[in-house]
Amino acid sequence: MKAVALTAALLATATTQSFAQTAQTYPDLPIGIKNGVGVMIGNTIYAGLGTAGQKFYALDLSKTERAWVEIAAFPDPARDQAAAAAVNGKLYVFGGNGKSAPDATTAVFNQVHAYDPATNTWSLLPTRAPREIAGGTAVAQGDRILLFGGVNRNIFDGYFKDIAAAGTDKAKSDAVAHAYFTQRPQDYFFGRDVQAYTPATNTWQSLGVVPFTGRAGAAVSLQGNALAIVNGEMKPGLRTAAAHRGTITESGITWRNLPDLISPASGGVQEGVAGAFTGYSGGALLVAGGANFPGSTAKYGAGTLYAHEGLTKTWHSDVYALRGNRWSIVGQLPQVQGYGMSIQNGNEVILVGGELQGGTSSTKVFSLELNGNELKIKD
Template sequence: MRTMTLLAALLITTAAAQTQTYPDLPAGIKNGVGGMIGDTLYAGLGTAGQKFYALNLLDTAKGWTEMAAFPGAARDQAAAAVVNGKLYVFGGLGKPTPEATTSVFNQVYAYDPASNAWQALNTRAPQDIGGGTAVAQGDRILLFGGVNRNIFNGYFEDIAAAGTDKVRSDAVALAYFSGRPQDYFFGREVQSYTPATNTWQSLGTAPFIGRAGAAVSLQGDALTVVSGEMKPGLRTAQAGRATVKDGGVTWSTLPDLPSAANGAVQEGVAAAFTGSSQGALLVAGGANFPGSTVKFQSGVQYAHQGLTKTWQSDIYALRGDKWSVVGQLPQAQASGISIQRGDEVILVGGELKGGDASSKVFSISLKGDSIEIKD
């Protein structure tokens, strides 16, 4: 009887796996990059190291396949976008060599699925991309946000120099985290990169404090920037939108993210998932430090000191100029990969409560006033 029970359970599990719309990743990936080329999803880097995977959506029963490894140093929080059948990867944070301290990269790589090969391009991003975002607009890529290379690198160099001396390392952290938002020089520039000509262009500067880990989405000519960090450990609920045409951008304001579903103060979120469905902008999940906004507003610059990083599950929708909470993710998570597929937003991997990397892949889409989740 026990053998039959185990066999039945195995058959049920196997049948469920075969009917999955989006099979799990071979391993958890957080702080990675990805994109969709034709009918194939691609994902890698972050906690996957230099590994890179592909999923053919026309034959999902085969699951994810390991593709050519990324040729550069492993990195977190790079930015990526697809143009003309290739995936372009920008910047990121990592160690150039195993012995080096963590630093910001500004190289650009291209992956060509036709040859399953990577190419290091002969260019550098004018502004740093670590913690920034890339979106495709026609034959060019728009990039926004990210940490400042000199300030970020300096912090990790000072921490490395402090070694195991806790008093010294605490002093480094106190000095680093006690600056005002504007003192971190997070990215405010909208950069444009055109692969066909290997050229960069400045399209203009946002009228608000720079961001890292913002939710950035492009719908037609409308580039929307929601939330994100305005300094290490402190998020903002602010949103803004730019009309991107020709050689410039024109900014307009949007309402802040509304209160969380539980009525808590809206701290803003970093590393949320984002995309569009039924013409609405979706922002899902992300992470923050509850209590940091109140401390910051009272004049405390090191606002997240002593607070606990918290992962969120709320899904917000922006329709016109009005936000609403339209649902919840199956579990609180952040720092995953968002890929637009028709009217769905596919969520690939991410970081779960406590920092574990998720291997789950599923999609969210609006159905009327509620969210449909497909896994």
Template structure:
């Protein structure tokens, strides 16, 4: 990962918070667990999650910025889908939604949106693994996808719950069994796959050599370096670890870098590059879950309260430096690069509440500014 382009000392870093109603107009619906991209013309597209099948766009070039509806998504309403912008089109991958029988299930379908025609189309291709909790980014005209839960275990849990016939005792037994297993028993996805929109074919970039994760944050640069930060390693248990990868042809070489966030780690954080610096913010965790797990209590988050982080970190010389704080703790929104900074759009806050507002983070010399 490219080094931070300016000198920064741990005890001399300052941050500013600018109070506005919102750095962007309020989203038409409170927005969390959805997805979004920015195109080459600086037009943002967001949708799905708490927005249902709705999608909206905003032209960041305009002085009078506003969210405008686009064509509704034609597929199943879903959460935790990811999207990328390649060659003028938006591609949406996976997520989880309801089957025709009403069961919650992992999805493998792929949709393309053509902005010029304002049209969606389902591609005749399916991902080789179920895609929930996965992360996506682009490289050399392809979508690279990694991480995510195990489809059979995820689907099986909801099938078992549906078969309880509202028997509270049986339901509690299923819940305890599902959450009470060690990390390795969840078989989170470690395969790194690529999708070529020209051929609609899938390829492999090998296997992630460390624990599979869900809800990790991917930070990419313009070269072939990437960071994968935190994420959950089993339901309710996060990891504070971070890894750097270098793409070399049809493989990615990985090595660990310094851990970040609290000892419990977070999932659903925000990340990007600001003035050449890797920045990581927000995310959600269950404080105390790591300690419980080490002590053999595999239902590690049982009885714990989810906490939403407001901390912002900068990566420098293999160290994560605490740069400041967001105005609120937040997770599970959309990260968008803009104006040499990072937009945080929507997200989930305390109590699971969906946020209709946005924030803008920017690093300049020794200061982190947060506009919202």
């Protein structure tokens, strides 16, 4: 991948405001960002959307004094849970969900946008993902981008339209929620396709359908030709502890099950997590943080489909490492968090922003590095 930094031309055209905290290796974000997107191109991290609205920021790690710089704003309506990856020096953003206009209901988007750091400009590409992406993940492999998971557009959009139609009538809105949440995992039709997009030719390719339930908010990492998918939502409010690894070949992907994620450090049932951070360090696959509804697995196992009803969404700080075929807990994050951005930087996994207990957006940026059994956290 060609190294791209913020050039003098970019800085001349970008918003001039910068946000420096030079005492830190990774300065805090200027605003908290959760449910956004982030990638690394060359030595520069790019982050935006989610609670940043249309704003995007860049952090050049090659500089001695590091500062986040506000760059060109995203050109279309703000959105949460989009997917993004970088190929050949450009950032690509897929889908997400939000409002097309202030008075519109929440819906899933299906456009593809590209950002060029060399010119500090965005463009809307003449294409759409064959399977919409909201709550899914994108990873770069060579000159193409692989996309997996996410909600079903028709079901998701329908829920928000019905909620909007119910208005302030609590009985009607409760009935809509009850009908929506009392379905089996497979009845939400979460994405099971692995899609491949090649920007150079603006073409899509199917890499097949996974042999397990669709996921939203799964931790997805790619190393070489090995694609790992860990946990995530099987349906709204219900996670899974399952993990899988696919070997990518020219003819498709061959899947095998990995061991389930082990019990959390606090003990008890591993509910699985959604919105976890992930990446590779020290020869291990790291999965950190995320959120779930403790008690939902037991309720679902007892036959309750609305498994998270009455339960409290809980964020976590455990850092898990998969080495060989065995999970272990190697440390704790400085704070409970999930739904942020994971950036692979050599042997480090940089965590950018996220959501804290209760839903607050985080500004914190720090990295994880595993050396043997020692987890180093650097901010």
